[in-house]
Amino acid sequence: MADTQSTTPPSEPTADRASTGSETPTGRRRGFGQRRKARIDALAETVSDAGRIDDKPGKSLIASAWDRLRRNPVFLLGATITTLFIVIAAISPWIAPHDPAARLLIDKVSQTTNPVPGPEPGFPLGADNVGRDLFSRLLVGSRQTLIVGVMATLFGLLGGLILGTLAGAFGGWVDSLVMRAVDVMLSLPSLLLAFSIAAMAARPSQWTVIIAIAIVEIPIFARLLRGSMLAQRSSDHVLAARALGVKPGAIVFRHMLPNSLGPVIVQSTLVLATAIIDAAALSFLGLGNPDDRKPEWGQMLGQSQQYLADHPHLAFYPAACIIVVALGFTLMGESLREALDPKSRR
Amino acid sequence: MLRFIIRRLLQMVGVVLVLSLLLFMWLRNLPGGPVSAMLGERATPETRAALEKALGMDQPIWVQYWKFISRAVRGDFGPSSAVLPGRDAFQIFLDRFPATIELSALAITIAIVLGIPLGYIAARRAGSLVDNASVIWSLIGVAVPVFFLAFLLKYVFAIRLHWLPVSGRQSTDLDATRITGFFILDGILTREWDAAWDAFLHLILPAMALATIPFAVIFRITRAAVLDVLDEDYVRTAESKGLLTRTIRSRHVLRNAMLPVVTTIGLQIGGLLAGAVLTEKVFALGGIGDTLAMAFERRDFAVLQVLILAATIIFVVVNLLVDIAYAVIDPRVRTR
Numbered sequence: 001m002a003d004t005q006s007t008t009p010p011s012e013p014t015a016d017r018a019s020t021g022s023e024t025p026t027g028r029r030r031g032f033g034q035r036r037k038a039r040i041d042a043l044a045e046t047v048s049d050a051g052r053i054d055d056k057p058g059k060s061l062i063a064s065a066w067d068r069l070r071r072n073p074v075f076l077l078g079a080t081i082t083t084l085f086i087v088i089a090a091i092s093p094w095i096a097p098h099d100p101a102a103r104l105l106i107d108k109v110s111q112t113t114n115p116v117p118g119p120e121p122g123f124p125l126g127a128d129n130v131g132r133d134l135f136s137r138l139l140v141g142s143r144q145t146l147i148v149g150v151m152a153t154l155f156g157l158l159g160g161l162i163l164g165t166l167a168g169a170f171g172g173w174v175d176s177l178v179m180r181a182v183d184v185m186l187s188l189p190s191l192l193l194a195f196s197i198a199a200m201a202a203r204p205s206q207w208t209v210i211i212a213i214a215i216v217e218i219p220i221f222a223r224l225l226r227g228s229m230l231a232q233r234s235s236d237h238v239l240a241a242r243a244l245g246v247k248p249g250a251i252v253f254r255h256m257l258p259n260s261l262g263p264v265i266v267q268s269t270l271v272l273a274t275a276i277i278d279a280a281a282l283s284f285l286g287l288g289n290p291d292d293r294k295p296e297w298g299q300m301l302g303q304s305q306q307y308l309a310d311h312p313h314l315a316f317y318p319a320a321c322i323i324v325v326a327l328g329f330t331l332m333g334e335s336l337r338e339a340l341d342p343k344s345r346r
Numbered sequence: 347m348l349r350f351i352i353r354r355l356l357q358m359v360g361v362v363l364v365l366s367l368l369l370f371m372w373l374r375n376l377p378g379g380p381v382s383a384m385l386g387e388r389a390t391p392e393t394r395a396a397l398e399k400a401l402g403m404d405q406p407i408w409v410q411y412w413k414f415i416s417r418a419v420r421g422d423f424g425p426s427s428a429v430l431p432g433r434d435a436f437q438i439f440l441d442r443f444p445a446t447i448e449l450s451a452l453a454i455t456i457a458i459v460l461g462i463p464l465g466y467i468a469a470r471r472a473g474s475l476v477d478n479a480s481v482i483w484s485l486i487g488v489a490v491p492v493f494f495l496a497f498l499l500k501y502v503f504a505i506r507l508h509w510l511p512v513s514g515r516q517s518t519d520l521d522a523t524r525i526t527g528f529f530i531l532d533g534i535l536t537r538e539w540d541a542a543w544d545a546f547l548h549l550i551l552p553a554m555a556l557a558t559i560p561f562a563v564i565f566r567i568t569r570a571a572v573l574d575v576l577d578e579d580y581v582r583t584a585e586s587k588g589l590l591t592r593t594i595r596s597r598h599v600l601r602n603a604m605l606p607v608v609t610t611i612g613l614q615i616g617g618l619l620a621g622a623v624l625t626e627k628v629f630a631l632g633g634i635g636d637t638l639a640m641a642f643e644r645r646d647f648a649v650l651q652v653l654i655l656a657a658t659i660i661f662v663v664v665n666l667l668v669d670i671a672y673a674v675i676d677p678r679v680r681t682r
Contacts (some may be wrong), residue, residue, distance in 0.1 A: 002373060120473075131566075146497075183361065184361055184364050184368070187361050187363070187365065187620075187658065187661060187662050188657070188658055188661060188664070189616050189617045189619050189620040189623070189657065189661055190617070190620070191617070192619060192620040192654070192657055193621030193644060195620070195623070195638075196372060196654060198375065198649075199642050199645075200372065200375055200376055203613070259528045273488075273489060276538060277489070277491045280493075280494070281491060281492070281493060281624055284491075284493050284624060284627070285623070285624075285627070285639050285642055285643070286642070286643045287642060289572070298491075301491065305497070305628075308497055308500075308501060308505075309501075309505055312501050315494065315497055319490075319491065319494040319497075319498075321488075322491060323489050323490050323494075326488075326489035326490075327485060327486060327489040328488055329669075330485055330488060331485065336483070
């Protein structure tokens with residue numbers, strides 16, 4: 001991001017983003033299959049070589065990307081936030097001072113005079129409208145937030161992986177069919193689609209939220225994967241593998257898919273950030289998980305709306321958590337994308 | 347060009363038909379369904395059957411779908427059950443649509459007016475303070491939940507500072523004349539300048555909240571596209587020919603860099619509707635956004651049908667217009 005000169009030679013157009021995972025999978029094959037593999041590998045190597053502009057020779061794309069990432073403050077900030085978030089989410093039930101579901105300060109809550117108890121010893125941020133410790137709820141909330149984000153992204157990724165691989169591997173009418181379906185899904189604003197799917201649930205729960213968000217993510221991943229799979233299809237190493245008589249299934253799963261995964265994985269860190277934000281939006285509309293014994297930040301934010309004018313801190317704390325974590329994932333994803341994109345190596 | 351437009355129109359009709367089928371199936375599968383929603387707790391099997399017969403739900407599914415479509419084309423979706431009980435759902439949509447158009451138009455204007463120039467400047471000075479600051483700003487913009495930003499703006503500028511109105515479309519004591527339903531336009535047409543100004547003030551905060559995400563996206567796409575184009579041989583050629591910076595900027599850089607930006611703007615305009623649901627709810631703007639939020643909460647099926655169908659059609663039509671605009675800017679697209 002730092003240098004500005006436009007004197008760098010234009011990057012090779014063949015160096016597609018798809019060549020991210022430059023190491024071809026090591027398959028076990030006997031006899032002259034070994035030689036065959038070596039030749040394919042060599043060809044695959046030239047494909048990713050094209051993306052190498054000014055790095056020292058003999059360094060893979062991933063190694064050189066890691067070199068630059070280590071020195072990139074944006075990436076380090078994002079990775080620190082993300083790691084911290086995951087660690088807190090993992091240990092929160094043990095470090096939280098109180099039970100997030102216990103209405104410890106319920107005696108101090110009065111609808112008319114004191115609807116939201118303020119901070120006091122042992123309760124650094126005060127309590128919510130039913131007397132539960134806000135600080136503990138925020139800590140433990142990280143866990144549900146992570147679960148919702150990761151699960152939604154995983155399911156979306158899985159769905160997109162299946163559709164994208166089908167479309168990219170088969171091409172032809174399979175591709176047309178899958179892509180028309182994806183087009184239809186993309187012809188609704190994504191958040192609106194998530195609202196509509198969540199509204200179908202008779203009893204909203206954490207899982208209906210996860211599913212609604214995951215379905216919306218499927219076309220994003222499917223399109224991305226199909227794009228890089230198609231680029232792989234006509235790439236030299238796949239043509240070579242085909243010419244050498246490698247079975248179609250092996251070509252798809254050993255050569256095309258692994259080489260297409262990089263951008264999808266990068267995208268998923270960005271999608272995870274959106275998933276957390278979308279979960280908050282669902283809660284805000286009353287389509288989220290109504291069971292708040294296990295708190296989730298989006299839910300806390302969504303439920304705080306009626307106290308906004310007088311007790312804005314109920315909204316601010318969970319919102320701040322969401323923003324920091326979403327920013328963490330976004331920063332990490334963006335810098336990963338930039339580092340792995342051969343075109344951006346200016 | 348005409349063939350291109352016709353082809354895209356036919357595709358659009360196909361997409362809308364598929365979506366209407368999905369909408370139809372979706373409505374039938376909503377929890378409780380219209381029958382339970384109308385009868386509430388008192389439903390007995392007999393009354394259910396009677397109402398199902400009255401609603402035509404005992405007929406074959408394709409007959410029901412056909413009826414659904416033919417009524418939809420006539421704008422007949424039945425009366426609202428919960429948002430404004432008894433009012434015609436389509437009429438509710440017509441009444442409330444102008445507010446959302448005003449809001450979306452202002453929001454996308456803010457996003458474009460800020461996003462494109464900033465994106466261009468950031469790309470020209472890549473790595474500078476301006477560049478880094480705007481990149482960080484746009485990243486934060488994406489990380490903030492839209493409705494929280496709306497909360498925040500409302501809290502700071504309306505509740506605390508009293509600079510701008512807290513909610514609604516216009517102060518009620520103005521007694522402004524209504525002509526078109528667009529309050530700002532009405533104020534200008536009737537020369538009730540105070541009414542137009544008041545309606546505009548009501549729009550500022552919601553539009554700012556709604557504009558954040560489109561701004562961030564447009565800014566980043568512009569920046570990336572300009573960066574790409576600046577690297578092209580023809581820009582270097584133009585520079586070495588000694589062309590004016592202004593000429594290079596408008597003819598060579600921006601014209602080529604605008605292609606992805608136009609697509610993005612189209613997608614963002616469509617996406618505004620989802621953002622409007624959240625923003626309008628915070629500011630109780632009375633557009634189709636908060637109506638939709640209310641219809642979701644109270645399960646008003648008639649209103650949900652109209653609004654979701656409308657949202658879909660708007661999104662698809664906007665995308666069609668974007669594709670046409672794209673073909674106008676980039677002749678290569680037409681031959682594809």
